Amino acid sequence: MxxxxxxxxxxxxxxxxxxxxxxxxxxxxxxxxxxxxxxFPPKRDPLYVKQHTRPCINEQETVPEIFYGEDEVRAFIVKYAELKSHSELTDSALFEETAKALLKDGIILRRRGLLAVEESRDPVFDLKLKDMLAEQHSVDTQTAQT
Structure with a gap:
């Protein structure tokens, strides 16, 4: 055996x-x-002693939480359906309320195509290329005349 x-x-x-x-x-x-x-025999015969270990009851393994992009979408859909059943808001207002409710839970949503950070309203950003070239041309003609 x-x-x-x-x-x-x-x-x-x-x-x-x-x-x-x-x-x-x-x-x-x-x-x-x-x-x-x-x-030359050993002084003590070698014995096989099985170690009896009991699993620790108080110790719990901590498994890290893993969040995927789909989890945020799923949370949005669940929260959206929950708010829709309790209120009669329009879709855009319901979307905003859902985003606020998820923000309280720590989930940050942003709409597709919108920037997450607002741009500063610097007047240089509002200028267009044609306006800039026309202004540069007028400055060049004034310096040439003087």
């Missing part, structure tokens, strides 16, 4: 000794270490 070959059912020495006694292993086939072990 394979289970009886484990060290917990006897040492390697005792198994080899018993195989030699039963003449399964012939005296000229005995291992090299057998005579050394017979001459």
């Amino acid at each position: 394979a289970g009886s070959r484990l060290e917990r059912f006897g040492t390697v020495f005792s198994r080899v000794r018993d195989l030699m006694r039963s003449r399964v292993i012939k005296p000229h086939e005995k291992p090299i270490w057998y005579d050394v072990y017979m001459a």
Whole structure:
């Protein structure tokens, strides 16, 4: 049996000794270490001691939460349906209320095509290329005349 070959059912020495006694292993086939072990046996026989460990009941494994983009969409749909069933707002107002409710829960939504950060209203951004070229041309003509 394979289970009886484990060290917990006897040492390697005792198994080899018993195989030699039963003449399964012939005296000229005995291992090299057998005579050394017979001459200098250990003070204590090696024993197989199975460590009995109980799983720790108080310790809980912490699994990190993983959020995907689909989770935000799913949360929006659930919250949208919940608010729609309780109120009679228009779709755009209902969208805004859903976004506010999700913002309280820590989920930030933004509409497609809109920037997440508002641009500063600098007058340079409002200028167009033609206006800039016309202004530059007028400045060049004034400096050439003077």
